[in-house]
Amino acid sequence: MSMPPAQPSLRWEGDAIVALDQRALPLDRRMLRLATVDDVIDAIATLAVRGAPAIGLAGAMGVALSAFEHCRPGTAGTCAEAVHLDAQRLIAARPTAVNLAWAVRRALERVPEGADAVLRETTAMLQEDITTNRTMVGHAVDTVLAHTPDRPLRVLTHCNTGRLATAAVGTALGTIVALAAAGRIAEVLVGETRPLLQGARLTTWELAEAGVAHRLCVDSAPAAAMSRGLVDCVLVGADRITANGDVANKIGTYSLAVAAAHHRIPFIVVAPESSWDRSLADGSSILIEERDDDEVTGFGPVKSAPPGTRTYNPAFDVTPAQLITAIVSEHGAHRPER
Numbered sequence: 001m002s003m004p005p006a007q008p009s010l011r012w013e014g015d016a017i018v019a020l021d022q023r024a025l026p027l028d029r030r031m032l033r034l035a036t037v038d039d040v041i042d043a044i045a046t047l048a049v050r051g052a053p054a055i056g057l058a059g060a061m062g063v064a065l066s067a068f069e070h071c072r073p074g075t076a077g078t079c080a081e082a083v084h085l086d087a088q089r090l091i092a093a094r095p096t097a098v099n100l101a102w103a104v105r106r107a108l109e110r111v112p113e114g115a116d117a118v119l120r121e122t123t124a125m126l127q128e129d130i131t132t133n134r135t136m137v138g139h140a141v142d143t144v145l146a147h148t149p150d151r152p153l154r155v156l157t158h159c160n161t162g163r164l165a166t167a168a169v170g171t172a173l174g175t176i177v178a179l180a181a182a183g184r185i186a187e188v189l190v191g192e193t194r195p196l197l198q199g200a201r202l203t204t205w206e207l208a209e210a211g212v213a214h215r216l217c218v219d220s221a222p223a224a225a226m227s228r229g230l231v232d233c234v235l236v237g238a239d240r241i242t243a244n245g246d247v248a249n250k251i252g253t254y255s256l257a258v259a260a261a262h263h264r265i266p267f268i269v270v271a272p273e274s275s276w277d278r279s280l281a282d283g284s285s286i287l288i289e290e291r292d293d294d295e296v297t298g299f300g301p302v303k304s305a306p307p308g309t310r311t312y313n314p315a316f317d318v319t320p321a322q323l324i325t326a327i328v329s330e331h332g333a334h335r336p337e338r
């Protein structure tokens with residue numbers, strides 16, 4: 001199956017989820033058909049579907065798949081129990097992005113009304129993601145322009161926060177594409193985002209698709225680029241934002257924020273309201289996903305470290321609120337207290 005560029009990264013089709021396999025990009029555009037809860041868990045855990053809003057939507061659709069499997073007339077008791085167990089497994093597929101738990105729980109609320117009601121809820125969530133993206137990007141464009149010089153900008157971004165990570169234009173990357181459409185982008189510097197290369201494989205692909213000028217750099221280059229005046233603003237997404245404004249995002253985000261603060265460069269986070277977790281006072285209690293050694297000791301079949309090398313491989317880090325210039329959602333810009 002191949003997909004023309006404008007189609008969304010995931011959708012419901014017939015009796016299954018159809019998703020672009022992000023593991024294969026940019027070399028191969030193949031679509032996956034996820035017909036069972038196990039398919040969805042595997043797609044989320046292996047990052048075939050990735051990015052906080054997108055895994056939330058996939059998780060919610062996973063609840064719909066579970067409801068269609070377990071809930072038929074006369075199965076009320078067993079249905080609720082079975083779907084709740086599947087929901088717990090879906091939430092556990094990736095622990096850091098709160099959007100996953102938020103979306104799965106929202107879909108779960110519809111289970112007593114039957115599987116069709118769960119599916120309708122996921123369709124509503126998908127539509128909401130489209131309008132949320134649009135509104136959020138509008139606020140984020142205004143916020144960036146309020147904090148940067150009046151000329152085409154050099155912006156730096158990390159990981160992938162575009163249409164692949166959401167159901168629509170994206171968050172930070174959607175903002176960059178909108179700024180480019182308004183003639184306000186000179187160049188985007190894209191951090192490659194080791195170990196799984198979401199920047200190198202996905203963000204460059206999206207920027208090329210949108211016709212936005214960009215250069216790829218290794219994850220250790222941004223501080224040097226800032227010191228040479230190559231960065232006017234840093235724009236990133238979020239996986240979980242705590243009550244005080246601490247932000248968990250892709251590993252490497254924290255070091256970008258430290259470097260940006262040192263160089264007095266605005267550091268702006270763009271994320272929907274569903275990325276906020278106000279039940280946590282600050283980022284110290286965010287559960288950070290640790291991933292397998294082999295993501296660091298090589299890439300795909302190519303090994304770069306001696307066999308048996310142990311690794312430190314957190315998928316995310318936490319940027320303290322005081323390093324953040326603004327956090328922008330569909331409700332507007334929030335400036336964390338310093």
Ligand SMILES: CSC[C@@H](O)[C@@H](O)C(=O)COP(=O)(O)O
Nearest residue numbers: 050051052159161165237238250
């Ligand atoms: C709009 S996506 C926001 C975040 O989910 C994104 O910045 C990120 O860290 C994604 O990590 P990933 O491990 O690729 O799912």
